[in-house]
Amino acid sequence: MKGERQDKAVYRADKVKAEVVEKLKATGTRIVQDLRRGRWPSVELPLRTTKNIVYDDALRQYVLGPKKAVRTLSNIRHVRPFAQMVWLMKFAKQLIESGKTSTLRDTYYVALGENVDFEDQDESDDIILELESVLGHPREDFNIFPEERASIYGDLVIEYTIPGFRGNRVDLSTHPDGYAIGPALTTAEFVRCGAEMAFVIEKGAVFSRFVEERADKKFKALLIHTAGQSPRNCRKLIRRIREELNLPIYVFADADPYGMHIASVLIHGSALSAHIKQINVPDAVWAGVYATDITKYKLPSMKFTDVDEKRLSELVEDPRYQTDPWRREVKYFEKLKRKAELEAFSKYGLEFIVKDFLPERLAELTKR
Amino acid sequence: MKGERQDKAVYRADKVKAEVVEKLKATGTRIVQDLRRGRWPSVELPLRTTKNIVYDDALRQYVLGPKKAVRTLSNIRHVRPFAQMVWLMKFAKQLIESGKTSTLRDTYYVALGENVDFEDQDESDDIILELESVLGHPREDFNIFPEERASIYGDLVIEYTIPGFRGNRVDLSTHPDGYAIGPALTTAEFVRCGAEMAFVIEKGAVFSRFVEERADKKFKALLIHTAGQSPRNCRKLIRRIREELNLPIYVFADADPYGMHIASVLIHGSALSAHIKQINVPDAVWAGVYATDITKYKLPSMKFTDVDEKRLSELVEDPRYQTDPWRREVKYFEKLKRKAELEAFSKYGLEFIVKDFLPERLAELTKR
Numbered sequence: 001m002k003g004e005r006q007d008k009a010v011y012r013a014d015k016v017k018a019e020v021v022e023k024l025k026a027t028g029t030r031i032v033q034d035l036r037r038g039r040w041p042s043v044e045l046p047l048r049t050t051k052n053i054v055y056d057d058a059l060r061q062y063v064l065g066p067k068k069a070v071r072t073l074s075n076i077r078h079v080r081p082f083a084q085m086v087w088l089m090k091f092a093k094q095l096i097e098s099g100k101t102s103t104l105r106d107t108y109y110v111a112l113g114e115n116v117d118f119e120d121q122d123e124s125d126d127i128i129l130e131l132e133s134v135l136g137h138p139r140e141d142f143n144i145f146p147e148e149r150a151s152i153y154g155d156l157v158i159e160y161t162i163p164g165f166r167g168n169r170v171d172l173s174t175h176p177d178g179y180a181i182g183p184a185l186t187t188a189e190f191v192r193c194g195a196e197m198a199f200v201i202e203k204g205a206v207f208s209r210f211v212e213e214r215a216d217k218k219f220k221a222l223l224i225h226t227a228g229q230s231p232r233n234c235r236k237l238i239r240r241i242r243e244e245l246n247l248p249i250y251v252f253a254d255a256d257p258y259g260m261h262i263a264s265v266l267i268h269g270s271a272l273s274a275h276i277k278q279i280n281v282p283d284a285v286w287a288g289v290y291a292t293d294i295t296k297y298k299l300p301s302m303k304f305t306d307v308d309e310k311r312l313s314e315l316v317e318d319p320r321y322q323t324d325p326w327r328r329e330v331k332y333f334e335k336l337k338r339k340a341e342l343e344a345f346s347k348y349g350l351e352f353i354v355k356d357f358l359p360e361r362l363a364e365l366t367k368r
Numbered sequence: 369m370k371g372e373r374q375d376k377a378v379y380r381a382d383k384v385k386a387e388v389v390e391k392l393k394a395t396g397t398r399i400v401q402d403l404r405r406g407r408w409p410s411v412e413l414p415l416r417t418t419k420n421i422v423y424d425d426a427l428r429q430y431v432l433g434p435k436k437a438v439r440t441l442s443n444i445r446h447v448r449p450f451a452q453m454v455w456l457m458k459f460a461k462q463l464i465e466s467g468k469t470s471t472l473r474d475t476y477y478v479a480l481g482e483n484v485d486f487e488d489q490d491e492s493d494d495i496i497l498e499l500e501s502v503l504g505h506p507r508e509d510f511n512i513f514p515e516e517r518a519s520i521y522g523d524l525v526i527e528y529t530i531p532g533f534r535g536n537r538v539d540l541s542t543h544p545d546g547y548a549i550g551p552a553l554t555t556a557e558f559v560r561c562g563a564e565m566a567f568v569i570e571k572g573a574v575f576s577r578f579v580e581e582r583a584d585k586k587f588k589a590l591l592i593h594t595a596g597q598s599p600r601n602c603r604k605l606i607r608r609i610r611e612e613l614n615l616p617i618y619v620f621a622d623a624d625p626y627g628m629h630i631a632s633v634l635i636h637g638s639a640l641s642a643h644i645k646q647i648n649v650p651d652a653v654w655a656g657v658y659a660t661d662i663t664k665y666k667l668p669s670m671k672f673t674d675v676d677e678k679r680l681s682e683l684v685e686d687p688r689y690q691t692d693p694w695r696r697e698v699k700y701f702e703k704l705k706r707k708a709e710l711e712a713f714s715k716y717g718l719e720f721i722v723k724d725f726l727p728e729r730l731a732e733l734t735k736r
Contacts, residue, residue: 100580100718103573106711112668113715147572149519149595151548162544164582170542176533177550180519180593182576184544204515205471208550212468214532225548227517300480343474347481350468 009243013161013187017096020142023135024093031086040074043085046133046275053274055319060282061269062320064133080117084127085134087116092131092142099163101143101183104128133275140186140233150234151178152185153211154222155194156245161187176211178225186233193245196220200238200284202228202253202262206342206353213354219362222247229262232279238266239281249281250365255289255299256339257311260329268320286325287361291332294340297357300347301338308339379608381529381555385464388510391503392461399454408442411453414501414643421642423687428650429637430688432501448485452495453502455484460499460510467531469511469551472496501643508554508601518602519546520553521579522590523562524613529555544579546593554601561613566590568598568606568652570621570630574710574721581722587730590615597630600647606634607649617649618730623657623667624707625679628697636688654693655729659700662708665725668715669706676707 027043034041046052047067056063071078071085091110095102102110108124118124132139139145156172162184169191172179179185199221201207207225210216216223222241226234242249251266253259269280294301304312312333315321321330333339345353395411402409414420415435424431439446439453459478463470470478476492486492500507507513524540530552537559540547547553567589569575575593578584584591590609594602610617619634621627637648662669672680680701683689689698701707713721 101576102714102718103576103711105709106573106577106714106718109668109709109711109714110718113717145573145576149517149545149572149593151517151519160544165544168542174536174538175543175547176528176530176552177517178548179543180546180548182545182572183580204517204550205474205513208469208471208513209474212551225517300477341473341477343471343477346470346474346477349481350470350474350478 011189011240011244013189016137016141020135020137021093021096023137024089024142027134028086028089040072041082042070042072042074043082043134045069045071045130048129048133048275050271053271059277061277061280062271062274063277064275081127081130084111084116084118084124085131087111087114088124088127088131092144095143101145103145103147104139105147107144129275136277138232138236138273138276138279140236143183145183145186145233146231148227148231149180149182150227150231151180151207151225152222152237153178153207153225154198154216155220156190156222157192158185158188159191160184161189172222173216178207178211178223181231181234181237186237190240190244193222193247194220195222195245195247197248197250198222198224198238198241199287200224200226200230200249200251200266201342202226202259203342206252209350209353213351215354215358218354219358226262226266230266232273235266235281236279238284239278242281242283249284250287250362251284252287252342253289254339254341255291255294255301256304256341257308257315257333259289259342260286260315260326261311264320264326285365287365288357289340289342289344290325291329291336294336294338297345297348299340299344301336301340301344304333304337304339309337378612379557381557384505384509388503388505389461389464391505392457392510395502396454396457408440409450410438410440410442411450411502413437413439413498416497416501416643418639421639427645429645429648430639430642431645432643449495449498452479452484452486452492453499455479455482456492456495456499460512463511469513471513471515472507473515475512497643504645506600506604506641506644506647508604511551513551513554513601514599516595516599517548517550518592518594518599519548519575520590520592520605521546521575522566522584523588524558524590525560526553526556527559528552529557540590541584546575546579546591549599549602549605554605558608558612561590561615562588563590563613563615564588565616565618566592566606566609567655568592568594568617568619568634569710570594570596570627571710574620577718577721581719583722583726586722587726594630594634598634600641600644603634603649604647606652607646610649610651617652618655618733619652620655620710621657622707622709623659623662623669624672624709625676625683625701627657627710628654628683628694629679632688632694653733655733656725657708657710657712658693659697659704662704662706665713665716667708667712669704669708669712672701672705672707677705 031041046064052065052067053062054065104125108121159169210223251263253262263286267284399409414432420433420435421430422433472493476489527537578591619631621630631654635652
């Protein structure tokens with residue numbers, strides 16, 4: 001482990017779960033008290049609209065502004081979503097206390113089975129987002145996990161906290177294809193780390209290349225494969241690697257508007273998750289492939305499609321793309337109108353990306 | 369390990385690689401000899417058209433029929449693909465000998481870098497398929513792997529054969545989120561297995577549910593998460609679990625035309641892979657969710673979309689759907705025109721699928 005663990009930053013599964021249960025109980029108790037005293041129960045909800053999203057300099061992420069709505073049982077139109085949220089609070093508490101996990105879809109079906117009226121999954125997804133904003137916790141903290149699986153490989157020993165595995169340790173350097181990041185790994189605690197940085201990689205092929213070329217050994221790096229846009233629990237895990245292990249994080253994605261945005265969302269946070277603090281990684285560094293790399297490395301490239309052009313024009317307006325390197329690269333894309341994949345470095349042989357590109361890029365980024 | 373390992377069926381990474389290298393050398397030597405003797409070199413290619421696909425009763429899969437094409441340098445139009453294949457043979461041999469892996473896309477970029485003229489990736493993908501049919505080996509045997517990652521969990525100890533890890537063993541029951549099935553796991557050998565069956569699961573949420581409800585312990589089962597249509601290397605691994613470990617295989621997918629087809633392709637093989645033998649699992653059993661389960665278990669269901677209807681009408685004509693349970697379920701879908709997801713069992717609580725549905729279904733299938 002690099003340096004001493006600071007109590008503040010270190011993730012403790014039990015502590016997080018206890019916090020959520022406390023908040024659930026407090027909210028529930030308030031509702032019951034109101035009812036007993038003959039008052040209409042109400043809940044304050046931060047407004048989750050793009051107009052209520054502001055950049056928080058201290059947190060270095062987009063967060064919800066001060067606008068709130070009050071949901072109250074005195075309003076007949078609020079009765080339905082109020083009841084749905086109370087049910088969800090009960091379900092969340094059950095999940096935590098039984099040590100079971102669920103997904104957005106699963107939760108919808110459980111609700112159906114318990115005769116909670118949801119028109120469709122969109123409606124239950126929405127209530128889950130609302131509960132996140134009421135609790136100030138991502139849904140993973142009340143055991144609702146994404147379906148997608150990122151994976152990780154490298155010199156890190158973890159200890160599980162889930163029932164049946166609590167206290168077991170696993171060394172993440174033993175299986176070179178990577179360990180799926182599901183509920184068990186997300187809630188595991190870090191025990192020992194020999195790595196000195198972490199590489200976050202969009203593509204499975206390039207993750208395998210990094211393993212084969214022993215990037216984990218050469219750079220003492222943890223390797224994380226996001227399989228496209230990183231799921232939220234993977235973003236949170238990367239943040240913990242940054243904070244608890246104090247490792248620099250480098251993000252590698254395709255040189256196109258979508259790849260750029262994979263890096264940007266990990267670093268700046270997504271608009272959709274602005275109601276949840278601290279699942280982005282502001283210190284992470286976008287390490288390529290840049291638009292300018294297409295020219296610099298003479299990479300095989302493809303012409304932008306209409307979809308690429310449209311996406312790029314959105315990024316031009318996006319507040320997250322108004323400073324360098326983002327602005328510089330968006331401008332270059334506008335001129336070049338071509339894109340390249342991470343795998344394009346294979347033009348120079350399979351070794352090139354780890355043997356030549358990686359040290360060059362790391363030298364540039366640490367000099368800056 | 370259940371029973372004795374039979375030498376015939378057991379996968380030995382070194383043996384497979386040596387076989388491929390031998391075939392590559394033999395083909396190359398023939399070409400050189402022809403040139404030296406002043407003859408036009410030629411290669412025989414099985415015709416990979418739907419008209420040349422027949423069901424092989426002994427192999428229990430669709431295979432290419434007897435029609436072949438001859439590719440010869442004496443035909444000016446054959447020169448380009450002939451040269452491309454010779455380059456690919458060289459690249460495949462290099463991959464095997466250096467212990468490195470690649471993907472379809474990666475291979476395209478390496479070709480570009482070595483000035484081998486491919487119009488686009490489609491053209492290089494096609495040559496890779498041709499080399500598979502010439503060698504009679506899937507591309508994974510010459511180290512070209514899919515980008516997608518399935519994962520596995522359960523009581524199985526494997527031993528790696530890849531460089532840097534050769535001889536290392538890992539117990540696949542230690543990380544409950546699963547081990548990614550990449551190049552290392554695909555080429556690993558089986559050392560010891562305590563499981564007595566294997567469950568193949570389309571959905572990540574349901575895989576997690578099976579782990580949480582300890583289906584691996586209750587049924588002594590390996591759990592395999594395919595993340596949708598199982599990648600070919602995952603199908604091959606499941607076949608090895610069937611053959612080498614002698615385990616029954618049960619496949620669980622959504623009750624819709626796509627879910628059905630995920631089970632069907634695993635069992636019967638895909639038309640696209642008819643030129644490769646033995647990457648399907650004829651003994652695997654489709655275990656649901658059936659169309660009839662929607663009624664039987666009163667599952668929450670959704671109306672077919674136009675796309676579902678179109679897909680179903682294709683399955684009606686498909687030779688793989690002419691016997692039960694396939695025919696029966698296709699007919700029921702035609703009547704019902706509704707679909708349900710694996711997660712729909714959560715209507716009866718999170719435990720139901722493992723505690724109630726699984727034993728009922730296994731009892732039905734083993735009685736049959």
